């Protein structure tokens with residue numbers, strides 16, 4: 001214990017018709033920790049992420065962010081409490097420079113509110129937030145490049161910069177290493193290790209090397225349910241988990 005609880009989910013459940021995609025999931029995210037969520041395709045990881053971000057409302061269960069009850073709240077309301085997420089599907093506006101992308105994200109909780117950006121340019125605090133996000137995501141050397149010409153790995157870094165631009169305390173990262181080569185993945189792991197110092201991070205990721213390098217807490221989901229949760233070393237040696245999932249990864 002000791003680490004500050006920033007997000008608390010209790011008994012979250014989400015049905016799609018007859019299918020229970022997330023079934024009675026409870027989970028705690030603490031500052032200074034990476035909480036990795038793994039599981040085979042269709043386990044409910046994306047649905048869980050959507051429940052925590054407010055993109056989906058739970059059928060049952062409760063959600064608290066920084067002590068506030070945000071059960072059923074909109075994504076914008078949850079973001080205002082200090083939560084940001086990255087998306088598997090890119091949020092980047094390709095023709096704009098890296099800097100303009102981050103600045104746009106910094107001026108609003110909703111990156112699509114383009115109309116405000118000229119006014120936002122006047123605002124020193126917006127610039128400061130954007131600078132900080134750019135630095136944290138290690139993209140300062142790329143600031144004037146159009147986002148479209150960044151490497152795949154850099155575009156994933158930019159997605160994280162967009163999330164950081166709102167100065168969140170809770171970060172939900174959906175497969176940040178997807179499609180990366182070894183060198184890019186190593187850079188991303190180093191970046192995430194740094195980010196966890198000040199944030200509570202939930203990491204949904206299929207790359208098991210990254211998961212075991214980063215996770216302080218590991219939750220395994222199968223068919224919408226948590227089948228194991230705890231210290232990664234304990235989970236790794238859990239026979240039921242190996243049978244259900246890790247064995248498949250070789």
Ligand SMILES: Nc1ncnc2c1ncn2[C@@H]1O[C@H](COP(=O)(O)OP(=O)(O)OP(=O)(O)O)[C@@H](O)[C@H]1O
Pocket residue numbers: 016019021039040041042043044045046047048
């Ligand atoms: N909007 C939806 N409507 C109906 N069923 C859905 C919807 N979203 C997800 N599902 C179903 O819920 C279950 C969990 O899906 P989810 O995408 O959360 O799994 P996942 O663990 O993220 O999988 P992956 O690793 O492939 O991303 C699946 O059976 C999926 O088909």
